[in-house]
Amino acid sequence: MTKVVTTSRDPVCGMDIVVAQSTLFSTHRGIVYHFCSAQCLERFNDIPELYTGSQRIADIRPIRKRRKLRLAEGSESEIRRACQRVGDMMGVSKAATENGCLLVEYDLRQTILSQIEAVASAEGLKFNEGFHGIRRRLWKYLEAGELENAAHPSSGACCNRPPVKLR
Numbered sequence: 001m002t003k004v005v006t007t008s009r010d011p012v013c014g015m016d017i018v019v020a021q022s023t024l025f026s027t028h029r030g031i032v033y034h035f036c037s038a039q040c041l042e043r044f045n046d047i048p049e050l051y052t053g054s055q056r057i058a059d060i061r062p063i064r065k066r067r068k069l070r071l072a073e074g075s076e077s078e079i080r081r082a083c084q085r086v087g088d089m090m091g092v093s094k095a096a097t098e099n100g101c102l103l104v105e106y107d108l109r110q111t112i113l114s115q116i117e118a119v120a121s122a123e124g125l126k127f128n129e130g131f132h133g134i135r136r137r138l139w140k141y142l143e144a145g146e147l148e149n150a151a152h153p154s155s156g157a158c159c160n161r162p163p164v165k166l167r
């Protein structure tokens with residue numbers, strides 16, 4: 001006898017989720033979506049339009065980002081642990097330290113700077129404030145705008161949309 005396992009595709013990361021075992025889900029316009037992690041669920045709930053619609057689910061294209069975050073504090077072991085935790089996040093392709101900075105590469109569709117900061121802070125890392133703090137806030141603001149534009153490409157706000165660079 002063949003057992004039929006119903007799976008559903010996590011619209012954020014593309015992973016197949018076994019519906020019967022799923023504990024993380026969200027309903028958008030009458031459709032139930034299942035998620036692999038709280039991180040993916042949070043991304044979806046922030047901006048469901050980015051991940052819904054048949055063409056979006058079929059065509060998951062990454063929006064690559066690369067940031068250098070200056071650290072103010074953190075012991076060797078905290079930095080190592082934070083790097084590992086950030087590296088394990090969905091959508092993060094690289095997390096490394098270099099000269100007191102946390103270098104991170106990620107797909108903006110799957111995670112955003114504020115989620116990365118939260119994970120690193122939970123491991124005891126503190127980031128530089130001052131000018132670097134202002135810059136990080138600007139990045140977060142720009143990320144929100146970029147996702148908004150990606151979710152609503154026909155809204156007419158395309159003239160200030162930066163080109164997506166693949167690095």
Ligand SMILES: [Zn+2]
Binds near residue numbers: 010013090
């Ligand atoms: Zn996921």
